[in-house]
Amino acid sequence: MTKTDTSKENSTLFHAQSIDKSVEMLKTNLSSGLSENEAQQRLSTYGPNQLKAHNRKSIFKMFLAQLQDALIYVLFAAVVITMFMGEYLDGIIIIIVILINATLGVVQEIRAGNAIEALRKMATPKALVKRDNQVKEIGSEDVVPGDIVILDAGRYIPADLRLVESANLQIDESALTGESVAAEKDASAVFSEDYIPLGDRVNLAYMSTLVTYGRGIGVVTGTGTNTEVGKIADILSQDSETKTPLEVRLDQLGKTLGKAALAICVLIFIISFFQGRDLTEMFLTSVSLAVAAIPEGLAAIVAVVLSIGVTKMAKQNAIIKRLPAVETLGSVNIVCSDKTGTLTQNKMTVQEFFTFTDKTQKVEDQSDLSAEAHLLSSAMVLASDATLENGDSTGDPTEIALLQLADDLKIDRAALSSSQPRIDEKAFDSNRKMMSTLHQQEDKFVIYAKGAIDSIILKCKHIVEDGEIIPLTETHKTILSDAADAMSDKALRTLAVAYKPLEKQIDTENFERNLVMIGVVGMIDPPREEVKDAIATAKEAGISTIMITGDHKNTALAIAKELGIASKRSEATTGAAINNMSREELESHIEEYKVFARVSPEHKVNIVKAFRAKGNIVSMTGDGVNDAPSLNAADIGVAMGIEGTDVAKNASDMILADDNFSTIIAAIEQGRNIYNNIKKSVIFLLACNVGEVITMLVAIGVGLPIPLIATQLLWINLLTDTLPAVALGMDPGDKDVMKEKPRPLNDNFFSHGAGRRVILAGILMGILTIVAFVSGYYLHGYSPFADNIPENIEEYARTLAFLTIIGCQLFYSFSFRHEYKSIFRIGFFSNKYLFGSVVVGLLLQLIVLYVPFMTEAFKLQAVGIKEWLGVFVLSIIPLLANEVVKVFTRRKIQ
Ligand code: ATP
Numbered sequence: 001m002t003k004t005d006t007s008k009e010n011s012t013l014f015h016a017q018s019i020d021k022s023v024e025m026l027k028t029n030l031s032s033g034l035s036e037n038e039a040q041q042r043l044s045t046y047g048p049n050q051l052k053a054h055n056r057k058s059i060f061k062m063f064l065a066q067l068q069d070a071l072i073y074v075l076f077a078a079v080v081i082t083m084f085m086g087e088y089l090d091g092i093i094i095i096i097v098i099l100i101n102a103t104l105g106v107v108q109e110i111r112a113g114n115a116i117e118a119l120r121k122m123a124t125p126k127a128l129v130k131r132d133n134q135v136k137e138i139g140s141e142d143v144v145p146g147d148i149v150i151l152d153a154g155r156y157i158p159a160d161l162r163l164v165e166s167a168n169l170q171i172d173e174s175a176l177t178g179e180s181v182a183a184e185k186d187a188s189a190v191f192s193e194d195y196i197p198l199g200d201r202v203n204l205a206y207m208s209t210l211v212t213y214g215r216g217i218g219v220v221t222g223t224g225t226n227t228e229v230g231k232i233a234d235i236l237s238q239d240s241e242t243k244t245p246l247e248v249r250l251d252q253l254g255k256t257l258g259k260a261a262l263a264i265c266v267l268i269f270i271i272s273f274f275q276g277r278d279l280t281e282m283f284l285t286s287v288s289l290a291v292a293a294i295p296e297g298l299a300a301i302v303a304v305v306l307s308i309g310v311t312k313m314a315k316q317n318a319i320i321k322r323l324p325a326v327e328t329l330g331s332v333n334i335v336c337s338d339k340t341g342t343l344t345q346n347k348m349t350v351q352e353f354f355t356f357t358d359k360t361q362k363v364e365d366q367s368d369l370s371a372e373a374h375l376l377s378s379a380m381v382l383a384s385d386a387t388l389e390n391g392d393s394t395g396d397p398t399e400i401a402l403l404q405l406a407d408d409l410k411i412d413r414a415a416l417s418s419s420q421p422r423i424d425e426k427a428f429d430s431n432r433k434m435m436s437t438l439h440q441q442e443d444k445f446v447i448y449a450k451g452a453i454d455s456i457i458l459k460c461k462h463i464v465e466d467g468e469i470i471p472l473t474e475t476h477k478t479i480l481s482d483a484a485d486a487m488s489d490k491a492l493r494t495l496a497v498a499y500k501p502l503e504k505q506i507d508t509e510n511f512e513r514n515l516v517m518i519g520v521v522g523m524i525d526p527p528r529e530e531v532k533d534a535i536a537t538a539k540e541a542g543i544s545t546i547m548i549t550g551d552h553k554n555t556a557l558a559i560a561k562e563l564g565i566a567s568k569r570s571e572a573t574t575g576a577a578i579n580n581m582s583r584e585e586l587e588s589h590i591e592e593y594k595v596f597a598r599v600s601p602e603h604k605v606n607i608v609k610a611f612r613a614k615g616n617i618v619s620m621t622g623d624g625v626n627d628a629p630s631l632n633a634a635d636i637g638v639a640m641g642i643e644g645t646d647v648a649k650n651a652s653d654m655i656l657a658d659d660n661f662s663t664i665i666a667a668i669e670q671g672r673n674i675y676n677n678i679k680k681s682v683i684f685l686l687a688c689n690v691g692e693v694i695t696m697l698v699a700i701g702v703g704l705p706i707p708l709i710a711t712q713l714l715w716i717n718l719l720t721d722t723l724p725a726v727a728l729g730m731d732p733g734d735k736d737v738m739k740e741k742p743r744p745l746n747d748n749f750f751s752h753g754a755g756r757r758v759i760l761a762g763i764l765m766g767i768l769t770i771v772a773f774v775s776g777y778y779l780h781g782y783s784p785f786a787d788n789i790p791e792n793i794e795e796y797a798r799t800l801a802f803l804t805i806i807g808c809q810l811f812y813s814f815s816f817r818h819e820y821k822s823i824f825r826i827g828f829f830s831n832k833y834l835f836g837s838v839v840v841g842l843l844l845q846l847i848v849l850y851v852p853f854m855t856e857a858f859k860l861q862a863v864g865i866k867e868w869l870g871v872f873v874l875s876i877i878p879l880l881a882n883e884v885v886k887v888f889t890r891r892k893i894q
Pocket of ligand 1: 338339340341396398399428430433434435450451452453494495548549550551552
């Protein structure tokens with residue numbers, strides 16, 4: 001088979017081929033699948049099964065993009081002019097500093113891009129294939145033509161397929177055809193015409209569409225770009241880069257502040273003009289100040305801090321799918337969670353059962369089984385899809401527990417299944433809360449149906465007691481529900497089973513009618529150990545935990561009480577009660593409830609909407625096919641990584657790799673910390689920029705010589721805009737962050753006095769720098785306002801100003817680690833990146849000051865210990881001043 005002939009086959013033929021012919025054309029084997037060797041060979045022939053990857057920008061392009069800024073162009077022009085005037089060294093230094101800055105920008109961009117790419121990979125769906133006679137889960141990019149793919153509800157179709165088996169298979173093809181109603185598939189169909197619309201080819205399934213119901217098997221006819229979806233160009237460009245709302249807001253803020261900085265630079269230039277200063281020098285200085293002071297890097301810092309944060313979150317099992325979710329996470333105040341598997345361990349064991357003959361019995365006490373107990377357990381086994389062999393199990397834990405029950409009761413499951421083979425089924429769905437199967441028993445038939453008691457009882461007209469089928473009476477209903485309530489009150493999860501003997505085979509629609517109730521089992525599903533603490537942490541953080549479950553109200557409430565979610569009965573309600581409420585009623589009562597039992601996915605959407613209507617920020621978990629709408633409706637949709645379907649994952653903002661409730665709370669904590677870290681970086685950057693602008697504006701305004709020259713300004717920008725700013729963004733989380741209330745979603749970065757702090761800190765840094773500058777003159781007996789000051793004295797004064805402003809900025813960065821906790825309490829070393837970057841910053845100062853070439857290049861003068869001491873004293877003032885302000889802030893908070 002060559003590459004070209006598959007594409008031809010793929011585009012026209014497979015829907016018009018029989019299953020056997022298709023399998024033959026694709027050179028594969030239906031019962032054993034491809035061999036691993038053959039699959040590897042095909043993978044190298046056809047390439048990975050992915051739509052053309054988003055073209056990543058080349059490093060060179062990224063580098064150019066860093067320089068594409070009107071101001072940088074102006075600066076380059078100014079440099080060229082300076083060089084023409086003979087100031088080669090200045091020009092070269094400026095170019096080098098700009099190039100280093102751009103390189104660091106590229107490094108940050110690549111790191112952020114890699115982190116996001118790694119996350120995207122973690123969230124890509126897996127495919128279930130048969131190879132070497134074994135069913136295995138592989139990454140969907142490894143699927144090759146000829147692979148046998150197994151489909152079940154909730155899964156993505158990994159490649160284009162010719163179906164070879166379909167059991168009530170329905171596929172949502174809206175991504176491809178725009179048709180919103182799921183297409184019913186039929187593997188046995190063969191078409192005679194070549195050209196029929198894609199949507200009508202019921203024997204094919206297409207890459208990127210979703211199974212919404214039923215089961216099926218298909219053989220891969222085309223992969224990657226050689227699929228129907230691969231041919232649609234605009235779907236390929238869907239994953240274009242998007243900015244988070246925070247990045248967009250900061251971009252705008254950067255632009256506004258940038259304009260202000262630019263205006264000030266123009267003002268400085270105009271003042272200098274009237275003061276009769278050297279205009280070429282002033283032009284270069286003003287442009288450099290603009291480049292240094294314009295906070296163009298705000299959004300870039302957000303991207304870096306976000307990517308560092310989400311990588312850390314992924315290691316803790318919370319995979320962020322949409323970056324803006326991180327920002328929203330910190331504001332969540334309601335966490336709606338499923339019960340089974342998320343709050344509980346999903347390790348079920350049947351403890352008790354009830355039949356009308358036996359009444360309630362403990363499983364461990366059984367030696368002599370009644371016929372009804374035998375029927376109950378057999379029916380549960382026959383109506384299950386799970387497997388359990390030699391301790392290894394697959395499938396739904398509820399069903400695995402039922403298989404284990406049969407083993408405990410010494411029922412031979414293999415003999416049972418072969419004497420009553422399954423011939424048809426009506427799959428489980430969480431709206432009906434039941435499933436049923438049709439079996440052949442010699443020349444007769446039997447239906448077995450298992451599910452929630454309240455669903456099954458509605459379908460029953462009879463019960464079986466002491467070997468007799470008798471009509472179901474109100475008394476029976478009371479006995480049954482009392483037995484079930486007694487189990488539920490002990491936090492046992494209940495499941496009922498019914499059956500119906502038949503003479504003739506019937507259609508699936510008629511399966512669940514006139515059934516005979518057999519009885520109920522009660523299984524324990526212990527709460528996860530760590531969840532209780534997580535719920536308590538959440539409570540302290542102002543976050544309410546809400547349990548939403550398909551399970552019985554009493555079972556749900558018993559577990560909710562054990563976990564500390566609810567304390568009284570009135571806090572629990574049911575899906576049926578919600579049905580009787582109008583939207584307004586639901587909204588006005590919603591905050592009274594902590595437990596929603598017996599709900600279906602539709603209720604979930606209404607619950608989320610009602611909570612949101614009351615101004616809450618809601619996170620909602622989901623795993624099933626029908627959970628997508630509620631995940632979309634929530635502020636943060638959370639899908640289960642293990643039990644969750646591809647549909648739920650696709651609709652979510654975050655995936656829990658361990659399906660654990662505690663991970664949601666840990667993610668909220670991370671979300672809060674990441675937001676705080678971004679805020680620290682941004683406020684720090686702005687405070688530094690204000691400091692630089694104030695220094696220049698005030699000095700020039702009062703007629704002093706220029707305190708910092710162009711190269712020095714750019715160097716300052718290089719030093720503080722990169723290392724300390726990123727290091728602040730990597731600050732380890734504050735352990736008390738979960739003692740605070742959730743942050744309002746529209747909270748401004750500059751609220752709580754942060755804006756004031758930026759301005760005051762900037763002014764203080766400016767004043768201290770000017771003090772250092774001026775004292776440089778006086779220490780040598782000159783007035784800075786005098787004429788004909790020797791050049792070395794000017795350089796000496798500038799050196800002091802240069803060291804002071806950098807010192808102020810580096811030391812001040814420590815103060816940003818917490819808004820009101822003292823740095824002496826948090827410790828200087830607990831953020832080793834920040835400590836490291838301050839040390840590196842200071843070392844670089846030593847280099848520019850004492851390596852002769854550098855000293856000359858930056859027009860500095862080496863200084864002695866006395867000067868260093870003076871600079872140190874001035875430099876720690878902003879840090880100490882801020883610590884004093886914190887004392888007052890703390891008093892106000894307490
Ligand atoms: P949660 O919503 O907290 O995950 P859940 O598993 O109870 O809990 P669903 O999966 O929607 O939620 O199930 C709803 C009900 O359907 C269950 O309480 C149970 O009575 C019934 N049920 C669950 N699994 C099966 C199954 N495999 N076969 C038949 N009935 C089932």
